[in-house]
Amino acid sequence: MPEPIEILNAAFRKANANLDSSLIEDVNIRQAADYVARNLKNRAGVRLLMACLLAKLHRPEIDIRKPYTEIGDPDSFSGRSYDERYITSFINDHNLPCNHTTAFLTPALRNRNITLTKNLNLVGKPPKLYQAVLHLLDEIHHNQVFPDLLLAEIVRVLLIERNQGEKRIQELVTSLNTTEDSIPLSSEEMINLIAQHMSLKGTSRLSVLLVAAAYQSAEELLGEKVLTLKAHNAADIQTGALGDVEITLLGDDKIVTSYEMKNKRVTCDDIDRTLQKLSLSNKRLDNYIFITTEPIDYQVQSYAQSLYHETGGIEFVILDCIGFIRHFLHLFHRLRGRFLEVYQSLILAEPQSAVSQSVKEAFLAMRQAAETSNEEYSRSD
16 A cells, blocks of 8 residues: 555645545535534644544555554554654645644543544534544445545645635735835834734744844844744754754854743743753853743742853843843834844744644734824824
8 A cells, every 4th residue: 555645645636636626526525524624613623534534545454433542453543643643744744724733632532542433422622523523434434435535625625725825815915005115113013013913822933933033134233143943843852952943153053042932931940951951962052041921930030040150151041022022123123124024924934833824814914904003193294
């Protein structure tokens, strides 16, 4: 049988060649597949379905309804393995609108050891989504639809969603009122825009992009540059990185500053883990900076500051994310327009598994509203 990567590539080719027409004749199956692939409330369903279909095509002897090795039957399999090993990279390679984490860690699917029959209540939300997935798995099991066609149909719908999303993004970018003659947003207006946008759900990646944008926009003045950002879901232990954003001097690969982003309070345990990570590395830093979106604990900050001499000159500090950007924008006030453009470009370049379509669209819409208001105010003067 073909290898999983070959199966996925074949599904992509078939889907891409048939974007304008469904591959499924049965109306009920087609509608169920479309509902699962387009459901924005919960993206775990489509990953579950894709992983199970891939496993069935790779190993036809398995029961597609048994994606748990804990079941113990000869025809059971690890759906999570197929999901993590193959579906994740496939989604990222083609920028498909799916979650970046495996479906099998969601509350409805983790710690299971049962056959996913169509009458099972997975206690997931929305219930209709899981009922549709179980229905489709049952249809495959009873040979009512070919798994290769259903997988290609799911990919086809995801490609349509991706393409429509990219078109909306382009329309929003085009509609922005920024021109060379217009007055740019003030630093504080940019801060308000960024803070409002970061208050939305699914924006944990943005703090990484903010720091990267700051360094990229002021690279020549700082004499420092950002190393290529690692994937949003890549662990430091896998990449060898010391943090989420690594800074080097221009013309030098030596890392001098490392940033670690936290969407929670920084604790002493976080600092201790960093010390352990540094002790296992042969890299020598000047600064290790935690950026947090939560309040800073004074005692933790004091602990961080106390490590300078103990580590032989590495300075540890905890900074507030918005405070960091506010200081940067006022310090490099004449670069604020460049900063916003770089930040926007980084947001739009991120895969949807890191920054979702809705988060990207929200930023562009918020920026347009802010700049429209700014332009109207200038006219009134």
